[in-house]
Amino acid sequence: MLPEPWYFTDQDLSQQLQIELHNDHILKGENTITVACRQDNDDVLFEMDNGKYSVVHLTWQNHPHKNTAFPITKIYSDWQSVIENRILPDAKEFY
Numbered sequence: 001m002l003p004e005p006w007y008f009t010d011q012d013l014s015q016q017l018q019i020e021l022h023n024d025h026i027l028k029g030e031n032t033i034t035v036a037c038r039q040d041n042d043d044v045l046f047e048m049d050n051g052k053y054s055v056v057h058l059t060w061q062n063h064p065h066k067n068t069a070f071p072i073t074k075i076y077s078d079w080q081s082v083i084e085n086r087i088l089p090d091a092k093e094f095y
Contacts, residue, residue: 003091005039013037013044013058017071020061024068026075027054038090045082053082 002008013034021028032046035053042058057072065071076082 002036002087003094005041005090005094006036006045006087007039009034009037011037014046016058016060017044017046017056019063020059020065020071022064022066022068022070025065025073026068027056027073040094045086052077053079055082055086 011034014032017027017032027046027048031049032054034044035047036045037043042060044056044058046054046056048054053076055074055076059065059071074086076085
């Protein structure tokens with residue numbers, strides 16, 4: 001169980017992620033697994049094949065962004081880094 005506002009999900013958002021990515025985006029072509037979502041915005045936590053994690057702010061466009069900076073993405077080196085640098089700080093701000 002994750003602290004609010006994050007929750008684990010079995011919804012697969014990897015296809016939506018790939019739809020939104022510009023060809024030069026850091027995650028383009030990466031295999032990802034959806035791990036968790038944030039309940040109060042469109043942030044999604046993905047696990048990548050290389051063991052790293054990414055938090056992506058999906059925009060729900062049905063085409064790639066023209067700017068490689070979108071969707072906004074933050075990469076984390078491992079699960080501990082996600083917890084310490086994203087999940088727990090978000091929970092503290094949420095309450």
